[in-house]
Amino acid sequence: MRKKLVFMQWGIIGAGLIGAKRAAALQSLGEKVAAVADVDGKRASDLAAQYSAKSFSDWKKITHDEQINAVVVATTHNVLSEISADALQHGKHVLVEKPAGRNPSEVRAIIAAQKKSGKKVCVGFNHRFHPAILEAKKLCKSEKYGKLLYMRARYGHGGRPGYEKEWRFSPKISGGGQLIDQGSHLIDLSRFFAEKEFALSYSVCKNYFWKAAAEDTAVLVLESPSGISSLLSTSCVQWKNLFSFELFFERAQVNIDGLGRSYGVETLTIYRMKPEMGPPDVEIRRFEGDDESFRAETEDLIMRINGKPSVSATLEDAFESISIIEAAYKKKSKKG
Numbered sequence: 001m002r003k004k005l006v007f008m009q010w011g012i013i014g015a016g017l018i019g020a021k022r023a024a025a026l027q028s029l030g031e032k033v034a035a036v037a038d039v040d041g042k043r044a045s046d047l048a049a050q051y052s053a054k055s056f057s058d059w060k061k062i063t064h065d066e067q068i069n070a071v072v073v074a075t076t077h078n079v080l081s082e083i084s085a086d087a088l089q090h091g092k093h094v095l096v097e098k099p100a101g102r103n104p105s106e107v108r109a110i111i112a113a114q115k116k117s118g119k120k121v122c123v124g125f126n127h128r129f130h131p132a133i134l135e136a137k138k139l140c141k142s143e144k145y146g147k148l149l150y151m152r153a154r155y156g157h158g159g160r161p162g163y164e165k166e167w168r169f170s171p172k173i174s175g176g177g178q179l180i181d182q183g184s185h186l187i188d189l190s191r192f193f194a195e196k197e198f199a200l201s202y203s204v205c206k207n208y209f210w211k212a213a214a215e216d217t218a219v220l221v222l223e224s225p226s227g228i229s230s231l232l233s234t235s236c237v238q239w240k241n242l243f244s245f246e247l248f249f250e251r252a253q254v255n256i257d258g259l260g261r262s263y264g265v266e267t268l269t270i271y272r273m274k275p276e277m278g279p280p281d282v283e284i285r286r287f288e289g290d291d292e293s294f295r296a297e298t299e300d301l302i303m304r305i306n307g308k309p310s311v312s313a314t315l316e317d318a319f320e321s322i323s324i325i326e327a328a329y330k331k332k333s334k335k336g
């Protein structure tokens with residue numbers, strides 16, 4: 001099926017950790033990485049050299065380039081919105097990294113640009129494409145174990161020396177701290193699994209350890225009008241890296257543990273309740289190997305561009321997630 005699709009010329013804006021992963025994913029799909037831009041010109045030229053691509057320190061050289069069909073925006077959060085909107089205005093498809101903006105109005109600005117351009121956008125919530133998560137999503141859809149009742153998730157890591165000085169902790173650049181960083185994935189996954197809107201019912205954002213201007217830990221309770229709730233906890237005072245997402249159905253509990261590498265082998269465990277209840281039957285599936293989620297997400301966007309069904313996060317999804325994050329931050333600032 002892929003053979004019939006048109007291959008495109010891509011520009012990568014932001015040549016950091018994720019820009020490099022996105023470029024590798026594109027190449028693995030046969031797409032052309034044609035240009036790379038980063039304010040740090042050396043970063044741009046180092047990454048560009050791996051793909052025989054052009055490199056720039058000014059991102060507009062990519063958004064204004066008529067040869068470029070699609071753009072990955074993998075910068076710090078403060079410029080995600082401006083760059084994505086400009087790329088759309090210049091007729092490019094866009095893969096913008098999560099959270100797509102520091103606040104709802106920045107995401108809304110990209111939505112407005114997309115509506116005018118008619119081009120396709122995916123927001124990089126790549127966790128949707130981890131294999132255990134896709135399997136759990138199928139169980140939600142099929143209702144094989146009954147209705148989804150509630151969810152409970154934890155996600156965190158232990159930082160690194162000087163972590164409190166990184167941009168991720170600067171509200172001006174990032175829009176917040178750990179909640180907008182890793183916590184945004186948990187909000188997106190709650191919405192992805194339940195296919196429901198959620199409102200913030202409870203939140204605590206605190207600094208326990210890092211001497212930074214934004215929270216290192218957040219706990220949220222989300223509730224949907226249909227009665228599904230999601231208890232989310234995210235922290236970079238999590239000395240052993242952790243990813244855990246539990247889904248509770250009427251007749252089974254489904255646990256997703258690990259995301260590979262330092263988070264441990266990705267595992268899906270299904271605890272099936274028996275009619276007589278008591279200890280459940282247990283089925284464990286392990287997903288070893290490399291993280292293919294960036295590749296799968298990029299492929300999904302290419303399908304969307306080609307008018308095929310697609311499950312990657314939309315700008316509207318990102319808007320809902322950032323609205324919940326904003327509500328938690330507003331509550332925190334009211335408390336002082």
Ligand SMILES: NC(=O)c1ccc[n+]([C@@H]2O[C@H](COP(=O)([O-])OP(=O)(O)OC[C@H]3O[C@@H](n4cnc5c(N)ncnc54)[C@H](O)[C@@H]3O)[C@@H](O)[C@H]2O)c1
Nearest residue numbers: 014015016017018019038039040059074075076079097098
């Ligand atoms: N999906 C995931 O699992 C995941 C994981 C980590 C980060 N991210 C997201 O990816 C994005 C980038 O994160 P990262 O970890 O790669 O950060 P990073 O610090 O490694 O890279 C960001 C790059 O953006 C560049 N940049 C900043 N302003 C720029 C501008 N105006 N023009 C061009 N380049 C500019 C920086 O110089 C830097 O090289 C963020 O949105 C982050 O939230 C996603």
